[in-house]
Amino acid sequence: xxxxxxxDAFTRRDWQTIEEGRIRVAVIGLGGFARNRALPAIRDGRFxxxxxxVSGSPEKAEGVANEFDVERVIGYExxxxxxxxxxxxxxxxxxxxxxxEEYAETAARLGKHVLCEKPLATDVSGAxxxxxxxxxxxxxxMTAYRLRTEPSIRRMREMIADGVIGEPVxxxxxxxxxxxxxxxxxxxxxxxxxxxGGALMDLGVYPLNTARFLLGIDPLxxxxxxxxxxxxxxxxxxxxxxxxxxxxxxxxxxxxSFDAHPDSRLQVLGTxxxxxxxxxxxxxxxxxxxxxxxxxxxxxxxxxxxxxxEEFDYxxxxxxxxxxxxxxxxxxxxxxxxxxxxxESAETGERIDL
Amino acid sequence: xxxxxxxDAFTRRDWQTIEEGRIRVAVIGLGGFARNRALPAIRDGRFxxxxxxVSGSPEKAEGVANEFDVERVIGYExxxxxxxxxxxxxxxxxxxxxxxEEYAETAARLGKHVLCEKPLATDVSGAxxxxxxxxxxxxxxMTAYRLRTEPSIRRMREMIADGVIGEPVxxxxxxxxxxxxxxxxxxxxxxxxxxxGGALMDLGVYPLNTARFLLGIDPLxxxxxxxxxxxxxxxxxxxxxxxxxxxxxxxxxxxxSFDAHPDSRLQVLGTxxxxxxxxxxxxxxxxxxxxxxxxxxxxxxxxxxxxxxEEFDYxxxxxxxxxxxxxxxxxxxxxxxxxxxxxESAETGERIDL
Numbered sequence: 001x002x003x004x005x006x007x008d009a010f011t012r013r014d015w016q017t018i019e020e021g022r023i024r025v026a027v028i029g030l031g032g033f034a035r036n037r038a039l040p041a042i043r044d045g046r047f048x049x050x051x052x053x054v055s056g057s058p059e060k061a062e063g064v065a066n067e068f069d070v071e072r073v074i075g076y077e078x079x080x081x082x083x084x085x086x087x088x089x090x091x092x093x094x095x096x097x098x099x100x101e102e103y104a105e106t107a108a109r110l111g112k113h114v115l116c117e118k119p120l121a122t123d124v125s126g127a128x129x130x131x132x133x134x135x136x137x138x139x140x141x142m143t144a145y146r147l148r149t150e151p152s153i154r155r156m157r158e159m160i161a162d163g164v165i166g167e168p169v170x171x172x173x174x175x176x177x178x179x180x181x182x183x184x185x186x187x188x189x190x191x192x193x194x195x196x197g198g199a200l201m202d203l204g205v206y207p208l209n210t211a212r213f214l215l216g217i218d219p220l221x222x223x224x225x226x227x228x229x230x231x232x233x234x235x236x237x238x239x240x241x242x243x244x245x246x247x248x249x250x251x252x253x254x255x256x257s258f259d260a261h262p263d264s265r266l267q268v269l270g271t272x273x274x275x276x277x278x279x280x281x282x283x284x285x286x287x288x289x290x291x292x293x294x295x296x297x298x299x300x301x302x303x304x305x306x307x308x309x310e311e312f313d314y315x316x317x318x319x320x321x322x323x324x325x326x327x328x329x330x331x332x333x334x335x336x337x338x339x340x341x342x343x344e345s346a347e348t349g350e351r352i353d354l
Numbered sequence: 355x356x357x358x359x360x361x362d363a364f365t366r367r368d369w370q371t372i373e374e375g376r377i378r379v380a381v382i383g384l385g386g387f388a389r390n391r392a393l394p395a396i397r398d399g400r401f402x403x404x405x406x407x408v409s410g411s412p413e414k415a416e417g418v419a420n421e422f423d424v425e426r427v428i429g430y431e432x433x434x435x436x437x438x439x440x441x442x443x444x445x446x447x448x449x450x451x452x453x454x455e456e457y458a459e460t461a462a463r464l465g466k467h468v469l470c471e472k473p474l475a476t477d478v479s480g481a482x483x484x485x486x487x488x489x490x491x492x493x494x495x496m497t498a499y500r501l502r503t504e505p506s507i508r509r510m511r512e513m514i515a516d517g518v519i520g521e522p523v524x525x526x527x528x529x530x531x532x533x534x535x536x537x538x539x540x541x542x543x544x545x546x547x548x549x550x551g552g553a554l555m556d557l558g559v560y561p562l563n564t565a566r567f568l569l570g571i572d573p574l575x576x577x578x579x580x581x582x583x584x585x586x587x588x589x590x591x592x593x594x595x596x597x598x599x600x601x602x603x604x605x606x607x608x609x610x611s612f613d614a615h616p617d618s619r620l621q622v623l624g625t626x627x628x629x630x631x632x633x634x635x636x637x638x639x640x641x642x643x644x645x646x647x648x649x650x651x652x653x654x655x656x657x658x659x660x661x662x663x664e665e666f667d668y669x670x671x672x673x674x675x676x677x678x679x680x681x682x683x684x685x686x687x688x689x690x691x692x693x694x695x696x697x698e699s700a701e702t703g704e705r706i707d708l
Contacts, residue, residue: 165615166615169530169593169611169613169614170528170530170593170595170609170611170614172526172528172607172609174524174526174621174623176523176524176623178625221579221703223577223579223597223703223705225575225577225597225599225605225705227603229603238603239523239524239603239605241524241597241599241605241607242597243577243579243595243596243597243607245579245595249581249583249592249593251579251593251595251609253526253595253597253607253608253609254607255524255526255605255607255623257523257524257623259523259625260523260524260623260624260625260628261519261520261623261624261625261626261627261628261646261647263623263628263646265621267528267619269528269530269609269611269614269615269617270614270615271532271613271614271615272615273615274614274615274617292615292617293615345705349575349577349704349705350703350704350705351577351579351699351703351704
């Protein structure tokens with residue numbers, strides 16, 4: 001099988017079918033990721049523009065509005081009251097997970113499409129309500145898994161589907177950070193009420209969602225072990241190791257940690273070869289994608305692509321072109337079902353069927 | 355912490371305390387590993403010599419005896435009868451696992467030390483009897499985990515013990531081969547009566563034993579999933595994924611497969627850094643050991659060392675110098691306890707405490 005077809009136009013948007021159109025986005029919540037990654041990505045992209053900022057800190061919001069040339073700034077209450085709703089077509093919910101539902105529901109009520117950060121909600125029932133509200137309103141609900149528009153991951157998925165590495169057998173994936181180096185001990189990520197969990201909810205969903213996406217199937221069962229630690233790591237799991245079993249017998253062995261050397265990696269071992277990617281989950285994907293088959297080792301070393309820009313354009317494209325949004329609310333919901341089962345497995349010691 | 359101390363004399367034998375001595379070895383079973391790796395390693399080593407071959411195929415044995423200049427060749431029955439026992443001090447049991455016990459017990463009865471291939475036996479009770487027989491006879495019983503004398507692994511262990519990567523958090527380890535490319539479908543490795551199991555027994559014990567060795571502690575619990583396949587992979591597990599939990603919360607996520615792209619890798623992620631080794635389990639360890647700490651990436655790229663030669667010399671040294679043999683029968687037994695628990699977990703879906 002010829003690898004050139006994957007490498008020659010590595011960063012192509014296999015999903016793009018239209019050339020024109022623009023979606024006006026209200027960005028809700030102006031945390032670090034929204035300011036440093038999302039707003040620049042929207043600005044640099046093709047199908048979106050930021051027209052409204054929704055924030056609880058008007059002063060911070062005004063500075064950001066000036067930087068990104070955004071006309072309207074409103075508060076959370078104003079958003080819920082429908083203020084400025086004529087000025088945007090969709091919202092990007094970038095608040096902590098516990099607040100996703102209320103903004104998504106208001107947006108749906110106002111007839112606005114929703115791009116919502118992962119995890120979709122703090123639990124399955126919240127995510128189910130969000131999916132239902134958006135379906136009833138006839139608006140797109142997309143879960144913001146930026147990996148799904150990352151060229152390295154999309155090319156990996158194509159190669160796997162095309163049998164480049166034979167049948168997938170075993171996946172290893174890990175994602176770790178030293179949370180306290182970029183957040184205080186009072187960060188919402190360590191508050192179970194706001195985050196819904198710890199390292200599994202915040203980091204473990206990356207290898208989880210990516211494994212599901214790459215294999216194109218959902219897991220049948222999960223086994224997991226979690227551990228917490230001393231303050232401030234005592235309220236949620238600091239570390240998690242979980243193991244997914246897929247139809248046909250393939251497995252994914254995944255880990256995540258809030259307090260380890262920053263690293264991310266992904267290996268998909270198949271009967272005939274393997275795919276390895278260095279640093280897939282860190283935000284700036286290095287695209288050091290390795291394809292091994294037999295005794296051949298091929299490495300793609302092209303420049304990184306801004307996966308967040310790709311993500312916003314994909315979201316707008318789903319609205320404009322009207323096709324299926326693959327990374328939809330059901331997708332985020334499927335992850336939360338697995339996450340809840342993983343917590344149950346960690347608690348009971350049992351393999352939990354999904 | 356200065357890394358030079360580990361790298362400057364990377365291949366040093368930290369275990370060697372004597373300079374002289376020689377142990378005469380009877381090699382029992384002349385399969386591919388014994389002929390291609392063990393006999394050359396003994397010849398090239400410092401503290402061993404092969405003086406007797408024990409084989410069920412006299413013709414094959416004579417050719418091998420000529421090649422390696424071995425004086426005596428006897429059959430299995432002659433071995434059990436004590437023939438040529440004056441000509442050797444120790445035995446190397448290189449038969450399939452189901453036959454380990456009988457040779458080890460005869461050797462113990464004859465007062466001979468035993469180096470036995472892994473896994474030590476096909477089940478825990480067999481290994482317990484071997485440990486007991488050798489203890490009663492006052493002979494050394496060593497399990498042939500060649501990784502334990504591999505310089506890369508020993509330096510990794512020292513770095514971990516010295517805190518070079520902080521506290522260990524998560525281990526990922528995998529070992530896969532395409533068994534049918536170097537064995538027929540009737541290989542004993544696929545016969546549960548002879549091998550005691552499949553990919554876990556033959557390959558999975560490598561990441562298992564190495565994780566235990568590197569962390570210096572034994573796991574508290576194991577969760578596992580196995581899958582078999584179409585003939586000839588229908589009698590034992592073709593693939594296994596297992597997850598160990600260690601005291602303090604560290605985990606090891608391990609996989610093994612009899613029918614996947616040949617690969618082995620090991621990652622030890624710590625709070626302050628990580629260690630990565632490419633191809634640790636394949637027999638010829640490449641020694642591409644990577645040490646990451648903070649934003650520093652250091653790679654050792656020295657020439658490989660024959661870990662099998664190191665293993666035989668370590669075994670002989672244990673006998674000659676009289677100290678503890680770290681890779682003893684209890685060590686092989688501990689692995690089998692974990693293996694049996696992993697099979698129970700795969701069967702019941704429960705996390706099994708050890």
